[in-house]
Amino acid sequence: MPHVDLLLIGTGSGNSILSEEFRDRSVAIVERGVFGGTCLNVGCIPTKMFVHTADVAATPASSSRLGVDETLDQVRWPHIRDRIFGRIDPIASGGRDYRTTHPDNAHVTLYEGTARFTAERQVQIEPNDGGPSLSLTADQVVVAAGGRPYIPNIPGLADVPFHTSDTIMRLEELPRHLTVVGGGYVATELAHVFSSLGVAVTVINRSGALLRAEDEEVSARFTELADLKWDVRLNTTVRRVDQHGSALRLELAGPEGETTLETGELLLAVGRVPNTDLLDAPAGGLAMNPAGLLVVDEYQRTTVDGVWALGDICSPWALKHVANHEARIVQHNVLHPESPQAADHRYVPHAVFSSPQVASVGMTEKHALAQGIEISVARQAYADIAYGWAMEDTTGFAKLVAEKGTGRLLGAHIIGPQAPTLIQPLIQAMSFEQDVREIARGQYWIHPAMPELVENALLQLD
Ligand SMILES: Cc1cc2nc3c(=O)[nH]c(=O)nc-3n(C[C@H](O)[C@H](O)[C@H](O)COP(=O)(O)OP(=O)(O)OC[C@H]3O[C@@H](n4cnc5c(N)ncnc54)[C@H](O)[C@@H]3O)c2cc1C
Numbered sequence: 001m002p003h004v005d006l007l008l009i010g011t012g013s014g015n016s017i018l019s020e021e022f023r024d025r026s027v028a029i030v031e032r033g034v035f036g037g038t039c040l041n042v043g044c045i046p047t048k049m050f051v052h053t054a055d056v057a058a059t060p061a062s063s064s065r066l067g068v069d070e071t072l073d074q075v076r077w078p079h080i081r082d083r084i085f086g087r088i089d090p091i092a093s094g095g096r097d098y099r100t101t102h103p104d105n106a107h108v109t110l111y112e113g114t115a116r117f118t119a120e121r122q123v124q125i126e127p128n129d130g131g132p133s134l135s136l137t138a139d140q141v142v143v144a145a146g147g148r149p150y151i152p153n154i155p156g157l158a159d160v161p162f163h164t165s166d167t168i169m170r171l172e173e174l175p176r177h178l179t180v181v182g183g184g185y186v187a188t189e190l191a192h193v194f195s196s197l198g199v200a201v202t203v204i205n206r207s208g209a210l211l212r213a214e215d216e217e218v219s220a221r222f223t224e225l226a227d228l229k230w231d232v233r234l235n236t237t238v239r240r241v242d243q244h245g246s247a248l249r250l251e252l253a254g255p256e257g258e259t260t261l262e263t264g265e266l267l268l269a270v271g272r273v274p275n276t277d278l279l280d281a282p283a284g285g286l287a288m289n290p291a292g293l294l295v296v297d298e299y300q301r302t303t304v305d306g307v308w309a310l311g312d313i314c315s316p317w318a319l320k321h322v323a324n325h326e327a328r329i330v331q332h333n334v335l336h337p338e339s340p341q342a343a344d345h346r347y348v349p350h351a352v353f354s355s356p357q358v359a360s361v362g363m364t365e366k367h368a369l370a371q372g373i374e375i376s377v378a379r380q381a382y383a384d385i386a387y388g389w390a391m392e393d394t395t396g397f398a399k400l401v402a403e404k405g406t407g408r409l410l411g412a413h414i415i416g417p418q419a420p421t422l423i424q425p426l427i428q429a430m431s432f433e434q435d436v437r438e439i440a441r442g443q444y445w446i447h448p449a450m451p452e453l454v455e456n457a458l459l460q461l462d
């Protein structure tokens with residue numbers, strides 16, 4: 001049975017581990033899908049390329065309030081789709097070619113197939129081309145096998161065509177109507193994309209608010225604004241789906257009782273599941289938590305000696321910046337076992353690139369109160385800063401949660417233009433434990449730029 005120094009499962013964030021310091025080690029990589037993983041091929045990168053395009057397409061709809069009357073003449077979907085994937089696909093194949101043919105990677109073998117544990121640090125690989133399976137052992141294993149869309153158990157689903165985030169971005173043509181099931185990141189980002197490109201969108205959400213995990217005021221504002229653009233059905237579930245001519249017919253149960261809805265395309269965006277089942281983690285001795293994530297300690301060590309994990313296979317955040325951070329930790333710890341580093345998960349921020357945009361770090365007001373912390377809460381509207389006047393923004397705001405007395409920032413939540421960019425100084429403040437008074441007063445804030453939103457929010461804290 002072949003043996004390698006290092007076995008890497010998954011080429012998303014895991015692929016970045018192989019620096020030149022690994023050149024004297026034999027390495028095997030196993031990848032069952034497209035080289036480069038979720039973020040590059042079907043996740044962050046294409047979605048944000050579509051989101052930017054959608055933002056541009058949506059501009060005419062909001063420009064008349066500034067006295068500029070614009071119209072959207074045409075959306076050329078095949079051009080947009082092919083422009084985006086015409087950039088991404090060569091990066092994925094280039095990454096694969098680099099690992100398989102470049103002399104830098106003479107010590108690396110890429111196996112294209114599915115790895116499944118058969119013992120500790122031992123896998124069986126089922127090649128994608130149907131060839132004979134192969135077993136492999138390794139001194140060290142890095143599991144970076146990510147996750148995939150969760151497919152809910154809806155009667156009739158197996159007999160109809162439906163989409164997940166893996167497929168919807170490659171549609172042949174735009175439908176007249178799209179139904180999105182879910183109310184989280186993927187649902188709200190892709191609803192924005194398709195509605196801005198001219199598709200009528202219905203969002204079906206099981207709970208009573210979109211982006212329900214956000215601070216309550218942010219989630220409520222987002223839901224209120226979404227309702228103005230999309231047909232939002234809250235507290236509603238899909239009971240059944242059937243093909244009806246060229247359309248799909250959904251049977252819904254919601255506040256109005258049982259209703260039906262006809263739609264051109266169906267997008268399921270109801271969360272993701274880790275790929276631990278495909279790996280047969282228990283056969284490798286790897287412990288999982290109740291959510292199916294691999295159990296790791298602060299050094300990203302699994303429960304088996306010499307086996308490490310990173311990213312969506314073990315991380316409750318399922319965010320690319322977290323996977324990247326964990327990849328750097330694993331890289332260091334595999335190379336320098338004598339001085340291991342711990343991952344820093346203290347203040348993990350996130351952003352939702354919908355319309356409006358949302359960004360958040362740390363505790364919501366509700367979480368802080370639940371912990372019995374005495375808090376000061378500040379709210380600053382975009383409408384009350386100079387750049388907000390320039391944009392005629394009437395709905396965005398920043399909300400800060402700080403500990404009373406100490407000046408310690410506990411959480412920051414922004415909804416509105418450029419929220420993911422505006423929040424960065426607050427992430428920095430929390431990570432470096434800066435006093436909010438010092439950040440507000442101890443530096444210049446460019447006038448009249450958008451970060452005055454953050455400055456003014458900080459100045460309001462008690
Ligand atoms: C639509 C969408 C948009 C997103 N947008 C953002 C965003 O804006 N910002 C952000 O921070 N995050 C975003 N994310 C999340 C982000 O993409 C993931 O957190 C990140 O890509 C996870 O990286 P990973 O390396 O853990 O896993 P992946 O990139 O999923 O890599 C895992 C790889 O392992 C392979 N694999 C799995 N099982 C096996 C096996 N048994 N054998 C061999 N290979 C296997 C898979 O084929 C895959 O290529 C988005 C996700 C989606 C779906």
Ligand SMILES: NC(=O)c1ccc[n+]([C@@H]2O[C@H](COP(=O)([O-])OP(=O)(O)OC[C@H]3O[C@@H](n4cnc5c(N)ncnc54)[C@H](O)[C@@H]3O)[C@@H](O)[C@H]2O)c1
Nearest residue numbers: 152182183184185186187206269270271272317318351352
């Ligand atoms: N901007 C970003 O960083 C970004 C963008 C997209 C995805 N992601 C990552 O990918 C993950 C997956 O995104 P997502 O939007 O699929 O998940 P999510 O967890 O954000 O949202 C899932 C939604 O589906 C609903 N839901 C769950 N089970 C359901 C069921 N059985 N029936 C009906 N509704 C159900 C939930 O109430 C929620 O509204 C995210 O958690 C995030 O980590 C990140």
